[in-house]
Amino acid sequence: MPRRHWSGNLGHAAGAAYCGVYMKVDEGGCEWVAVMVRGYDLETQLCELERNHPELHAVIDPQRLSTWRDELAHRSEMQDDFGPSGRGVEYLQAQELNVNARAVGITQLAQLMLGRPGANPARDRIIVDLLGGNGLVRRVISATLGPRAASVLTCDASPHMVSAAWAQGAPAIIQRAEQSLLRSGSVDGVLLAYGSHHIPVGLRQTVANEAYRVLRPGGIFVLHDFLHGSPAERWFADVAHPYSLTGHDFEHFTYREIKDCIARAGFVTSSVMDLDDSYTVTGATADEARRNMGQYLVKMYGLVRVERELGTDAAYYWAADQARQIFRYADDGVTAKASRLCYDDRERTWYLTIPRRAVVGIGWK
Numbered sequence: 001m002p003r004r005h006w007s008g009n010l011g012h013a014a015g016a017a018y019c020g021v022y023m024k025v026d027e028g029g030c031e032w033v034a035v036m037v038r039g040y041d042l043e044t045q046l047c048e049l050e051r052n053h054p055e056l057h058a059v060i061d062p063q064r065l066s067t068w069r070d071e072l073a074h075r076s077e078m079q080d081d082f083g084p085s086g087r088g089v090e091y092l093q094a095q096e097l098n099v100n101a102r103a104v105g106i107t108q109l110a111q112l113m114l115g116r117p118g119a120n121p122a123r124d125r126i127i128v129d130l131l132g133g134n135g136l137v138r139r140v141i142s143a144t145l146g147p148r149a150a151s152v153l154t155c156d157a158s159p160h161m162v163s164a165a166w167a168q169g170a171p172a173i174i175q176r177a178e179q180s181l182l183r184s185g186s187v188d189g190v191l192l193a194y195g196s197h198h199i200p201v202g203l204r205q206t207v208a209n210e211a212y213r214v215l216r217p218g219g220i221f222v223l224h225d226f227l228h229g230s231p232a233e234r235w236f237a238d239v240a241h242p243y244s245l246t247g248h249d250f251e252h253f254t255y256r257e258i259k260d261c262i263a264r265a266g267f268v269t270s271s272v273m274d275l276d277d278s279y280t281v282t283g284a285t286a287d288e289a290r291r292n293m294g295q296y297l298v299k300m301y302g303l304v305r306v307e308r309e310l311g312t313d314a315a316y317y318w319a320a321d322q323a324r325q326i327f328r329y330a331d332d333g334v335t336a337k338a339s340r341l342c343y344d345d346r347e348r349t350w351y352l353t354i355p356r357r358a359v360v361g362i363g364w365k
């Protein structure tokens with residue numbers, strides 16, 4: 001058996017989905033062994049979890065795993081909006097360029113699930129991010145609440161995203177939100193966020209039921225989306241849908257649907273609330289902040305058709321201006337009413353914030 005000496009993330013250096021380096025020691029001496037973790041390679045994901053994140057490996061249910069293995073082996077190529085032929089490459093670029101663009105919302109979700117920074121940190125709490133992408137939520141949790149705030153298992157249906165998560169050092173597994181691989185009563189928090197509207201309406205109750213099943217008593221389920229009829233929905237309908245390669249024709253949640261979903265799953269205590277989920281992007285000048293915001297939005301939503309029509313720079317300014325017009329709210333204290341551009345003297349940086357309001361349903365088991 002190779003003996004583990006050290007493991008770490010060389011993802012970008014290696015230019016591939018990469019996770020660990022191990023020193024194999026035997027009578028002949030020692031050699032370094034690199035382990036690649038690809039998004040479609042469930043077996044290597046499991047091995048890496050067992051080696052480096054045993055607490056996460058322990059929550060995986062062998063029986064559910066065996067059914068999923070069969071399905072993965074026999075499934076034909078799936079439509080994957082977040083794959084390289086969809087908007088996956090640009091989506092990841094957007095996150096890398098602006099890791100903190102959505103930190104306001106993500107931090108609040110983390111605080112809901114884990115408590116405020118410094119509040120009773122428990123090393124062994126396990127959080128499952130069902131629509132985890134490349135592990136951005138884990139990264140923001142680690143930066144804001146500390147790396148030991150929780151063990152986060154990043155899950156995603158897109159192999160491209162799971163590869164990218166491992167390349168970032170985020171333990172991840174290929175899994176569909178509606179078909180959890182986890183043991184009953186095994187985790188402390190389940191997050192369904194930043195893409196809940198991608199779950200088909202007919203499967204949403206299954207996702208909530210599964211969240212309830214895998215939570216320990218006292219565990220928390222957080223369901224985040226953008227309301228039907230909200231400015232965010234208008235953004236998707238008027239900008240993301242017509243101007244992206246993949247389109248964006250998904251039904252957003254209503255308050256009622258969130259409440260009912262959580263109650264029907266069996267959660268005894270629940271609440272639904274609004275959340276400030278604004279975008280913030282910086283620049284050395286006001287103009288650069290506007291351009292960077294546009295770039296973030298064009299890449300995040302894969303607005304390739306605008307780029308083709310207007311050229312790259314004009315597309316960025318167009319996207320930023322569209323967002324500034326669409327994301328406007330009543331003055332009720334949840335978010336700013338409209339976009340804000342301001343200069344921070346100490347940091348010598350311009351900040352452009354575009355308000356965005358999300359809705360969050362919470363269920364406690």
Ligand SMILES: C[S@@+](CC[C@H](N)C(=O)[O-])C[C@H]1O[C@@H](n2cnc3c(N)ncnc32)[C@H](O)[C@@H]1O
Pocket residue numbers: 082095130131132133134135136137155156157158161175176177178193194195198199
């Ligand atoms: C908008 S991205 C969010 C990624 C990440 N949480 C973030 O905030 O950057 C939505 C993610 O949900 C994944 N997804 C969509 N439907 C899914 C499903 N049924 N099960 C698991 N993942 C799914 C997509 O592959 C995509 O990576």
